[in-house]
Amino acid sequence: MELTIESQPFTNVSTEALVTFVFEKDEKFEGALAEVDAATGGRIRELAASGELTGKHLETTLIHNPPGLAAKRLLVVGLGKPDKFTGRELLRASGAAVRYLKSRSVRRLVVLAREQMLDAASAQAVVEGLLLGEMESDIYKTDKKNGKQIEAAGLVGWPGEDAEKGKSIGQVTAEAQNFTRSLVNEPANKMTPRILAERAEAMAKESGLSVEVFDENTIRELKMGALLSVAQGSAEPPRFIVVSYTPPNHKGGAPVLGLVGKAVTFDTGGISIKPSEGMEKMKYDMAGGATMLGVMKALAQLKPAVKVIACVPATENMPGGRAQKPGDVQFAMSGKSIEVINTDAEGRLILADGLTYARRLGCTHLIDAATLTGAIVVALSNVNAGVFGSDQVFTDRLLASASACGEKMWPMPVDEEYREMIKSGIADIQNVSSGKGGGAITAAMFLKEFSEDTPWIHLDIAGTAWLDDAKPWSAKGASGVAVRTLIDLAMKF
Numbered sequence: 184m185e186l187t188i189e190s191q192p193f194t195n196v197s198t199e200a201l202v203t204f205v206f207e208k209d210e211k212f213e214g215a216l217a218e219v220d221a222a223t224g225g226r227i228r229e230l231a232a233s234g235e236l237t238g239k240h241l242e243t244t245l246i247h248n249p250p251g252l253a254a255k256r257l258l259v260v261g262l263g264k265p266d267k268f269t270g271r272e273l274l275r276a277s278g279a280a281v282r283y284l285k286s287r288s289v290r291r292l293v294v295l296a297r298e299q300m301l302d303a304a305s306a307q308a309v310v311e312g313l314l315l316g317e318m319e320s321d322i323y324k325t326d327k328k329n330g331k332q333i334e335a336a337g338l339v340g341w342p343g344e345d346a347e348k349g350k351s352i353g354q355v356t357a358e359a360q361n362f363t364r365s366l367v368n369e370p371a372n373k374m375t376p377r378i379l380a381e382r383a384e385a386m387a388k389e390s391g392l393s394v395e396v397f398d399e400n401t402i403r404e405l406k407m408g409a410l411l412s413v414a415q416g417s418a419e420p421p422r423f424i425v426v427s428y429t430p431p432n433h434k435g436g437a438p439v440l441g442l443v444g445k446a447v448t449f450d451t452g453g454i455s456i457k458p459s460e461g462m463e464k465m466k467y468d469m470a471g472g473a474t475m476l477g478v479m480k481a482l483a484q485l486k487p488a489v490k491v492i493a494c495v496p497a498t499e500n501m502p503g504g505r506a507q508k509p510g511d512v513q514f515a516m517s518g519k520s521i522e523v524i525n526t527d528a529e530g531r532l533i534l535a536d537g538l539t540y541a542r543r544l545g546c547t548h549l550i551d552a553a554t555l556t557g558a559i560v561v562a563l564s565n566v567n568a569g570v571f572g573s574d575q576v577f578t579d580r581l582l583a584s585a586s587a588c589g590e591k592m593w594p595m596p597v598d599e600e601y602r603e604m605i606k607s608g609i610a611d612i613q614n615v616s617s618g619k620g621g622g623a624i625t626a627a628m629f630l631k632e633f634s635e636d637t638p639w640i641h642l643d644i645a646g647t648a649w650l651d652d653a654k655p656w657s658a659k660g661a662s663g664v665a666v667r668t669l670i671d672l673a674m675k676f
């Protein structure tokens with residue numbers, strides 16, 4: 184999709200569809216809305232009076248051949264109540280506009296700003312909404328129903344500098360998020376640990392990032408026993424992917440942000456095998472790893488002041504003849520022994536070695552992202568990602584970035600009482616809780632153990648990384664959650 188910034192008056196913009204927004208109870212019809220209404224010969228006001236146009240969030244009203252506009256159509260998208268308006272509503276309304284228009288074979292559109300959204304952050308939200316809404320999850324359909332692409336999208340009505348800034352950051356961010364989504368959408372036969380590593384290498388080379396991929400032999404030499412224990416049940420070898428970005432004037436002693444992402448390219452549960460119903464969805468169990476790769480892709484272009492290293496342990500979790508068994512004891516890279524009570528709690532095993540390796544590389548701050556537990560879905564459903572952290576200041580910064588990016592994330596507790604529940608009778612720690620409930624928290628406590636004294640945040644995205652159904656603003660499948668938040672955090676670090 185080609186993105187442009189239009190500088191002529193919006194009435195003169197000749198395009199297939201001009202898109203603008205209306206709030207609920209927007210009856211005052213001031214500013215741009217009054218001008219647009221006048222350009223339609225008062226049709227918007229008429230539709231509002233009749234009750235057809237209410238401004239409810241994501242409501243779409245299409246007006247053909249508006250008399251005072253050079254555009255062929257005017258699409259008015261609802262933004263909901265003005266006092267609840269944030270970038271999240273704007274991003275989704277923009278995504279809904281793209282999806283509405285492309286399903287009607289429109290290929291070119293221009294978005295007109297309202298006076299409530301004239302800053303760069305709003306222009307960015309619009310661009311992100313357009314690009315995220317444009318992406319489909321149909322690459323394996325031979326008859327592409329949704330294949331009609333939007334060819335060009337423009338912004339009009341924003342101050343030039345804000346439009347430029349919003350456009351460039353929004354484009355980099357959304358393309359990175361779509362890169363993550365495209366990795367996560369792949370079925371497990373097309374996205375093995377080796378293929379993921381190749382995709383990471385290709386992305387890093389294209390972006391000018393450093394990349395290293397460890398094969399099974401190097402992983403063994405590094406003594407990543409927890410990762411190997413998960414991989415041993417599979418015919419596909421594991422990989423450990425390291426992608427790094429170093430700012431031009433990086434000095435020793437400066438902070439280093441470590442991003443550790445779970446990449447289980449398929450999770451059968453291993454010997455503690457999962458029920459067959461819904462198991463096909465476990466191809467998205469590599470979303471945490473894909474998130475970190477997407478973030479790195481964006482940072483290569485946005486060039487934050489902080490050094491950032493992504494560590495992505497990648498493996499399948501299979502019940503092969505060599506698979507680990509419940510009760511096995513494994514030694515993690517850190518030297519700690521782990522009793523594997525349940526082979527389906529494999530994400531925390533591979534992340535244990537990922538966190539240890541990131542610390543060895545000198546990371547001073549750690550963030551992991553993982554589709555870690557079904558329990559986070561029980562706690563927060565598909566609405567919020569769970570946030571666990573060992574350092575309040577660091578965690579608050581992440582939560583601030585999440586809210587700035589319109590991503591819902593909710594803080595969860597990490598009290599020592601939960602640590603008691605993963606004490607093992609025969610090893611240093613066990614991989615599941617012996618207590619009742621709190622499964623997402625005890626999983627986090629396991630990871631915390633391997634972050635040791637390094638400030639650490641864990642994002643459990645099991646409930647938010649995948650959309651079972653299409654939304655007005657998004658195709659179904661991978662959501663790319665947390666990519667925007669982590670980019671924002673790194674840029675402000």
Ligand code: BES
Pocket residue numbers: 450452468525527528529530554555556557558615616622645646
């Ligand atoms: N990959 C799953 C978690 C998951 C569940 C992701 C639902 C996405 C949707 C993880 O490896 C797992 O199996 N966790 C177990 C842990 C349990 C055995 C303690 C779970 O949540 O059931």
Ligand code: ZN
Pocket residue numbers: 450452500526527528529530
């Ligand atoms: Zn599992």
Ligand code: ZN
Pocket residue numbers: 447450468527529530554555
């Ligand atoms: Zn898993």
